[in-house]
Amino acid sequence: MFKVASLGVLSWLALLVQLFSFVHAELDPIVIKGSHFFTKTDGKAFIIRGLTYYSPTFGSFSSTQPVDALADGPTCERDLPFFQDLNINVLRIYYINPTLDHSACMKLLSDAGIYVVADVTGAAYDIDAYNPRWHEGLLNSYTQVVDSLASFTNLLALSVGGFMSDEDQLTFVKAATRDVKQHIREKGLREIPIGWVSITWGRTTDTIAEYKEALEFVTCTEERADFFGLLMVSGRDTEPCPRAEDVDHFARSFQDSTIPVFSSDTGCWVEAQEKDNRTYGYMSEFFKNNAxxxxxxxxxxxxxxxxxQNQSYGLVNVGGANGDEIMPMNGFSALSSAMATVKPSFSNAVDYTPTATTPPCPTNPSNAGHPTMQPKPYSLLCSCMVDSLRCVAKKDVFNTNNVAELFDNISNACDHNMTSNCPGLTVDTYKGVFGAFSGCNNSVAYSWAANEYWQHHGDNACDLNGTAELRDERPPPSNDCKFLLDQVGKNGQNTLTAFLDSTPTGTSGTSGTATGSSQSVSGNAKKLSKGMKAGIALGVLLCVITVLLTAPLALRRKKKSKKGKEAISQSDPSDLPEFVPPPTHAQQQQNRLSELPEFQGLMRHSHHG
Structure with missing residues (x-):
């Protein structure tokens, strides 16, 4: 007969310890009220004390692939004590690879009370300054990053406008914000603050005025940015750190903002470790009540x-016998001392009433664009269009050629007049005019321009300096594709207004139904978080334990009340059922690996220090 006592008290305790080690405390998500961050449950003000964290090779022109620091659990564990020495509560991550597992590092940070602000743009896939537009490749890559991090409650926010240095790009940042937020709603994810950052910093009144106009542009509609991050460095050859008055000027300039504003990148540079005399005295200014x-x-x-770079903002070096030992610089100690005494404060959410009102959209914005945003990229239209073309871009053309030269090819193919000769690719942010194919990825847009050029110049013209090739005659489009292509016109000059509720079939056939809304999104059902799954597992296990502990007592009482009757036969299970935790984040990611589209973005390197 099964004896519960045979497990022993220590065995029960060990089992419970194993369970509770899995069920770690999740950090309270951060929400926004007015122009401030607050913890969701208790409504306490949350003020960022942050640190940027990325691989030393990030932004290197010799490196073709940036490194996702958040996916390296052992390195996170190595560096965590140093984060704690700096008294930080936020890490900013410049690059996320959505196919990797981030659970180990995110758990370590969560247990230490540290949140994450991540860029969805990364180093390689960003809105390009040379040919800025919002296209399906960017949308796919951005939403993959969202999906890979959304389950972690210590994800504070996501930036869709990383490294924005040209204000002309703001209309695309605004479109990206709109579509990423829509993706979050459609998938039933928790509300995650979505905002943008700029790498341009200036102290003059004119520069601040330009920023405030840009802020008005990205916050004047319903699908507005949730926060704004601004670069703040010295800019003086003889002074490695910003001044205290710079922070004061910064704070006074944005006191009427309707969204949270913070410095997303600040610090002090050093040219050589032996000359590291950085003090970080100005940092305390960020956390005074007036700021x-x-x-x-x-x-x-x-x-x-x-x-x-010759000037480094780094706080530590990595070396030692094995090449992985953290060696703090003098600047690390200085920053640690400066941050040890800061105690920022602000009202709790319940006592805070925002006074700033949503600004009207600028009528003639000098540094932003027309209020009309580029429509959401519609991959079905792009797929139908490129499937109908004979002259198309060669495979991987954007991975093996100079991007500037490729767009020069497009300009040449359109006779340097995009609006008249290639209206389907038109992007005019000041007039709010966007061609129907402007939201297609780079290779598809390139193919359309190549095909237009070939149609006007004959078979020998389908080359474009060896970047395009001619295909066999194409079959007629399916009814679905014809429905979409007829709306936008032969040259893509019209706007798509009616969509399909299913994926078009090949090049012939009839499936799919027209609808006045965007394409349906599958998998919208809300998924249980890891904490919820673990809580369910805990409840089930405790029920099992209760039953097993009380069952022998009940059986003995039943035996005494039924003397002379045949003893109740019992099975003799060898032990409790083995506890199997819910799938890890890594296991969940495996399902996404085969689904990642082969998108082509524009390679661009960061200029961060």
Missing amino acids: TESLSGAIVMTFLPNLT
Whole structure:
């Protein structure tokens, strides 16, 4: 007969310890009210004390693939004590590879009370300054990053406008914000703050005025940015750190903002380790009461050194016998001392009433664009269009050629007049005019321009300096594709207004139904978080334990009341059922690997220190 006592008290305790080690406390998500961050449950003000964290090779012109620091659990564990020495509560991550597992590092950070602000743009796939537009490749890559991090409650926010240095790109940042937020709603994910950052910093009144106009542009409609991050460095050859008055000027300039504003990149540079006399005295200014009224903190550049620039903002070096030992620089100690005493404060959410009102959209914005945003990229239209073309871009053309030269080819193919000769690719942010194919990825847009050129110049013209090739005659489009292509016109000059509720079939056939809304999104059902799954598992296990502990007592009482009757036969299970935890984040990611589209973005390197 099964004896519960045979398990022993220590066995029960060990089992419970194993369970509780899995069920770790999740951090309270951060929400926004007015121009400030607050914890969701208790409504306490949350002011950023942050640090940028990325691989030393990030932004290196010799590196073709950036490194996702958040996917390296052992390295996170190595560096965590140093994060804690700096008294930080936020890490900013420049690059996320959505196919990797981030659970180990995110758990370590969560247990230490540290949140993450991540860029969805990364180093390679960003809105390009040379040919800015919002296209399906960017949308796919951005939403993959969202999906890979959304389950972690210590994800504070996501930036869709990383490294924005040209204000002309703001209309695309606004479109990206709109579509990423729509993706979050359609998938039933928790509300995650979506905002943008700029890498341009200036102290003059004119520069601040331009920023405020840009802020009005990205916050004047319903699908507005949730926060704004601004670069703040010295800019003076003889002074490695910003001045205290710079912070004060920063705070006063944005006191009427309707969204949280913080310094997403600040710090002090050093040319050589032996000359590291950085003090970080200005950092305390961010956390004084007069500053926290309008600012939500600051993120310091950067934990690891950038190996590609003469001036480094790094706080530590990596070396030692095995090449992986953290060696703090003098600047690390100085920043640690400066941050040890800061105690920023602001009202709790319940006592805070926002006074700033949503600004009207600028009528003639000098540094933004027309209020009309580029429509959401519609991959079905792009697929139908490229399937109908005979002259198309060669495979991987954007991975093996100079991007500037490729867009020169497009300009030449359109006779340097995109609006008249290639209206389907028109992108005019000041007039709010966007061609129907402007949201297609680079290779598809390139193919359309190549096909237009070939149609006007004959078979020998389908080359474009060896980047295009001619295909066999194409079959007629399916009814679905014809429905879409007829709306936009032969040259893509019209706007698509009616969509399909299913994926078009090949090049012939009839399936799919027209609808006035965008394509349906599958998999919208809300998924249980890891904490919820673990809580369910805990409840089930405790029920099992209760039953097993009380069952022998009940059986003995039943035996005594039925003397003389045949003893109740019992099975003799060898032990409790083995506890199997819910799928890990890595296992969940495996299902996505085969689904990632082969998108082509424009390679561009960061200029961060």
